[in-house]
Amino acid sequence: MIPKTMRAVVLTGPTLAEEVKITDYPVPQVRPGWVLVKVKAFGLNHSEQILRLSEIQADYITKPIIPGIECVGEIADPSDSDFRPGQKVVALMGGMGRSFHGSYAEYVLLPARQVFAVSSELSWKEMAAVPETYFTAWGSLFEGLNLTAGDTLLIRGGTCALGYAAIQIAKALGCRVIATTHRGNKIPLLAEADEAVLDDGHLAGRISGVTKALDLVGPRNLRDTLQTVKKGGIVCDTGILGGVYTLNGFDPIKDIPNGVYLTGFFSNYPTQQVITDIFTFLQEHHLSPVVGTAFEFEQIRDACIALDGGKVNGKIVVTV
Incomplete structure (x- = not known):
């Protein structure tokens, strides 16, 4: 039986982490083309x-809004879709938590095209670390970088959830991985990489043999990252950890070395095939998603404080 009300985080304006709270809110009414998902867990981003x-x-933000760009759960009402009640699913992006209500709630109404069936023995907590983080890592590595087992991969900004996922996938594939962090005390957290490097903003000339580079720091250091790869190499700009969102004055002729390729990955277009491939890869390689810290929904305020503090190593997950 689907209740009439649910617990949710509802935002109407700028909200500090300390101000986040759970309120009662109507359960969304199902309509054609949309499915109702009972949220079991979600990751913070x-x-x-x-x-x-x-x-x-x-x-362009619909208000009031329930935030949350991803979740894992079960189909509560399939509406006119091909899903069945109780089916295990993941959902991400496509306007979640911005154009329509997202996952910081017990139930979420989602376009059927943004919901994907999964078969997995992972716990809900582990599954919640996968959708957005592993989809972005997967797309960056394989669609953006065309990564192969013989590559030497540089991951700039390795001590974030996306960095850990990329290291895990690349090592399972058989790559040599060089990962960086700008904090010396986080070097030990990159133990899974073949080489951990303290990043002072200038890597060109300090490392060698890089054929592919995943830049999670973003435009702040992108020019330098382009200088670290070998001729014929590829740089994929995916993250914005550096706090710089655009690159003014960028000159492609001078700033991209001859024979080096620059691409990016925008994670707004997941597909069922890719989601299936990710969970199959995790299962075949016996990989457990990297969960930094898990909170219960009642602790959502604490989870948001942890997110804003930036001190959690790995994905922050909330179980509902």
Whole structure:
């Protein structure tokens, strides 16, 4: 039986982590083309922090809004879709938590095209670390970088959830991995990489043999990253950990070395095939998703404080 009300985090304006609270809110009414998902767990993301602190003021954000760009759970009402009640699913992106209500709730109504069936023996907590993080890592490595077992991969900004996922996938594939962090005390956290490097913003000339580079720091250091790869190498710019969102004055002719390729990955377009491939890869390689810290839904305020503090090593997960 689906209740009439649910617990949810509802935002109407800029909200500090300390101000986040759970309120009662109506369970969404199902309509054609959309499915109702009973949320079992969800991961926290930097983009939700941006929404909560500032982006919510933008005209294109529907308000009030329940944040959350991803979740794992079960189909509560399949509406007119091919899903069945109780089916295990993941959902991510496509406007979740911005154009329509997201996953910081007990139930979420989602476009059927943004919901994907999964078969997995992982716990809900482990599954919740997968959707956005592993989809972005997967797309960056294989669609963006065309990664193969013979590559030497540089991951710039390795001590974030996405960095850990990329290291895990690349090592399972058979690559040599060089990972960086700008904090010396986090070097031990990169033990799974073949080489851990303290990043002072200038890596060119300090490392060699790199054929592919995943830049999670972003535009702040991108010019330098382009200088670290061999001729014929590829750089994929995926993250914005450096706090710089665009690169003004970028000159492609001078800033991209001859024979080096620059690409990016935008994680707004997941597909059932890719989601299936990711969970199959995890199972075949006996990989457990990297969970930094797990909170219960009642602790969502503490989870948001942890997110904003940036001190959790790995994915922050909330179980509902």
